[in-house]
Amino acid sequence: MRALQAEVAASRVEISASRADNAELRRANEELRRDLQQVEERAADERAPPVPLRSRLMPFSQAIMDTALPTTSLGPKVSFTGVEDPKAHLTAFHTQMMLTGGSDAVYCKLLMSTLASAALEWFISLPDGHITTFDLFATLFREQYLVNKAPTQFSYDVYDIKPY
Numbered sequence: 001m002r003a004l005q006a007e008v009a010a011s012r013v014e015i016s017a018s019r020a021d022n023a024e025l026r027r028a029n030e031e032l033r034r035d036l037q038q039v040e041e042r043a044a045d046e047r048a049p050p051v052p053l054r055s056r057l058m059p060f061s062q063a064i065m066d067t068a069l070p071t072t073s074l075g076p077k078v079s080f081t082g083v084e085d086p087k088a089h090l091t092a093f094h095t096q097m098m099l100t101g102g103s104d105a106v107y108c109k110l111l112m113s114t115l116a117s118a119a120l121e122w123f124i125s126l127p128d129g130h131i132t133t134f135d136l137f138a139t140l141f142r143e144q145y146l147v148n149k150a151p152t153q154f155s156y157d158v159y160d161i162k163p164y
Contacts, residue, residue: 058128058129059123059124059126059127059128059129059130059131060105060108060109060112060129060131061129061130061131061132062129063105063132064104064105064108064109064131064132067103067105067106067109069106069109069110070100070102070106074100075110075113075114076092076093076096076097076110076111076113076114077096078092078093078096078114079114079115079116080114080115080116080119081116081117081118081119082117082118082119082122082145082148083118083148084145084148085145085148085149086141086142086144086145086146086148086149087142087149089114090138090141090142093110093111093114097110104133104134105134107134108131108133108134108137111134111137111138111141119145122144126140
């Protein structure tokens with residue numbers, strides 16, 4: 001019986017020590033939470049406010065930027081990454097745009113939406129306000145990717161064809 005009483009007394013001591021450890025851990029946890037919250041608040045204060053979309057540099061003129069896209073028009077379903085033929089891309093773009101119509105500014109914005117990867121990086125690198133018309137945009141686009149142009153076929157190319 002005495003052994004059992006000794007075990008109960010020992011377990012009571014362990015429980016009270018465990019409770020003290022738990023209380024200490026709770027206090028440390030609360031301190032860490034407060035410190036983390038203060039760090040997050042300082043970081044939020046130090047962050048620069050977001051730049052409004054209008055004030056970001058854009059290769060389009062302000063007149064193009066101010067033109068709203070019609071809500072009924074669907075964007076073109078072609079994409080240009082910088083390795084395709086620019087003339088073929090513009091042809092596909094014009095074909096899809098004939099169905100939707102739109103102004104010069106709408107054409108500019110929708111052509112921009114077809115650019116991806118290196119082509120989009122090229123577009124963003126153009127000077128601010130540089131593009132004023134769709135014709136200028138298309139010309140710059142064709143000139144930039146002229147090396148991707150599909151080679152012209154000549155009639156003497158047919159003579160190199162051999163049957164299996």
